[in-house]
Amino acid sequence: MPSTTETSTVVRDQGGAATAAPPGPPPTRSRRPSRWWAWGFLAPVTIYLAAFYAYPLYRNVELSLREYTVRSFVQGGAPFAGLDNYRTVLTDPAFGPTLTHTLVFTAASLAFQFTIGMALALFFHQHFPLSRTLRALILVPWLLPLIVSASTWSWLLNSDSGLVNAALGVIGIDPVNWLTSPGWSLTSVIIANVWIGIPFNLVVLYSGLQAIPTEMYEASALDGATGWQRFWGITFPLLRPVSLITLLLGLIYTLKVFDIIWIMTKGGPTGSSATLATWSYRLGFGNLLPEFGPGAAIGNLLIVLALIAGLVYIRIERRQQLR
Amino acid sequence: MTGLSRRRRLAAVAVIALAAVTGSACSSSADGPADGGAYLVWDPYPQFADDSEWVALLKKCGTSAGVTVERTGYDTTDLTNKALLAAQQGNSPDVLIVDNPVISTLAEAGALTTTDDNKLDVSAMEKNLLGAGQSDGKTYGVPIGANTLALYYNKDVLAAAGVDPAAVKDWTALTAALTKVKAKGKKGITFSAIGTEEGSFQFLPWFWGSGAQLTSLDSPQAVSALTLWTDWLKQGHAPNSVINNTQTTSWQEFATGDYAFAENGTWQLANAEKLGFSYGTIAIPASAGGPAPAPTGGEFVSIPVQKKTGRYETSQKLVTCLTNADNLLTTDTTLSYVAPVAAVQERQATADPKLKVWVEAVRAAKGRTGDDLGTKYPKISEALWTAVQSALSGGKTPQEALDAAQTAATTR
8 A cells, every 4th residue: 555655754754853853953955855745745635625615615605795696696796795695684584483493493402312312321331131232223313314214204293194193193182283383393393303313312422431430330339329329420420521522513413404304394384493504595595596695694604603602612621621 | 642643644645545536536527528529418307317218319319410418317406506506607508408487597697598599499389388488578498398287086086975077167166076075084185385386386276266466466366265275274175284295295195095186287197097096187277167277387498608609509409309399299208298389289189188188288377487577486486385384384364474475575
């Protein structure tokens, strides 16, 4: 493999530079090539980041700051509109409800995914017969393509021919219009999203549990701690870093969930299950006449929301390290 | 520390390898059809593979025009965005086949040539079908085939309920038929009222059939059409699931054999033959009787704007070949569409008498973007499907829903 030879040259170069640095400037002949090497290695990553991250982000910001019509999108020359698109979005009567839906969707999804995931992780941590098989089965939602799981949920929750309503009928409960009544549609997509998110929480928390030394549990058992005390005194505090990262990743993922909602309800009926992500898509692509400006503006607002969450995470983590 | 830096170096190597791979992939695709004799055709028929009759026809038309044809099939919802992006990047295909209401959007974007530029002859096409491709007196494409909506019915269910489908000529008769069917324990009618263009498409025959106009969504006629649907849901003639039904899921409901009627399109004819019961079709009745004007569906063949205007001549030959009478017959038979030319429609109806209802429905049909609505239509349509959804889900009364729709359609 050519990569091994490349790696070894770099090791020599870097090593040479590192040892030469403290006593004085190394001979220029050996330093120049090493710098070129460094730039050479940096370039692909930089180009990659610029082309696939920085430029699309820049374009999205630019889209949101100009007044694009289909004509100016193709022909160019869209006038600069400042924050007009953001104003349009923020003053739209749909903004308030959609933001609320996004927050409710995210908060409820995270709360249930995390609690159920944690409960299952603790359960499977006890290593009983069949626990491996059952744990593997619980991972299935994670392995399925979203189009499959979302379509399955929309069949299950169908008002007239869905299995859920049939089951409710057996125990004498009137059918619920899960996907077609404004009062239930958001709950339905949350249920589906929780189901899809549980395996991720389970896996991460389970591996976190395995990192906790068993001696701590043994010591606490000798001290006569109850199961509940063991959880709050040992498991929960020691799982905190893992829990935090699980919640943060879950938050970023859940904020931008689009496919499940779009497949199940299209954000409807009448926007009752629309989130910022589906609204952005509807503006940009869901209509014959795309409105790229406002669509991009909502996309940027979502990025800002995720960024705030990331900053909060860093802050909490730093405070923990200081302690 | 050393472990970390080694990992970093490995990552760098991996990135270089990746960059090399993607770089070479880019260069190989760029060598493709940039200048050669190949003419690019994009169509929304991904269901047709390279060995299908449709692709064979494209190749044949290419050969007779002296060029090779490179064809790509896209999903229809994907194609609008692809076409807009291609126009922005200046690499539009030579021939673009798109859903008819998209034509006005692409024309507004300045991405399509008019028949003045490309010298296409559209004189043989039916006027009501051509309407969707015209704005401000200019024509931006040729219809390749048309489809529209009608009511499929289940013969067994209607016979058991004692309903004569031939007598279903107006809304009162239809609702009476639904009541009879329900009394026999069967289900009435299924359609699609989903919150997308599909929902508006399905509602329009009733909307227009009431005498309402798209320029005034809150008229008493419009309210009567929406009230008809809302009452069907309230009385259990139509299932609540219609609010979330696409036309495909609605068809699946009809295929269970429990439903008396289903509003669906020409494209289901092939599936209709596979139903486990015998079916028939009638035109969607208007409020006061007679067939209601249904919206036209189906695609247009257009010639996008190119930097090299010399290519139009060959593109025009390709399109003319695709839309000549014999080829239209082949294409529209494979797609189970109705031809856009009267003479070919006659040939289709003679070959398959079942198509007669559809030929008549297509002749009575209206373009959605016609009446000079053009790019105003998408906004009106979004307001309309939202109103349908809010009335059917019980959020608002039909009057309130349509008042809100009219405000939304005119203010934004």
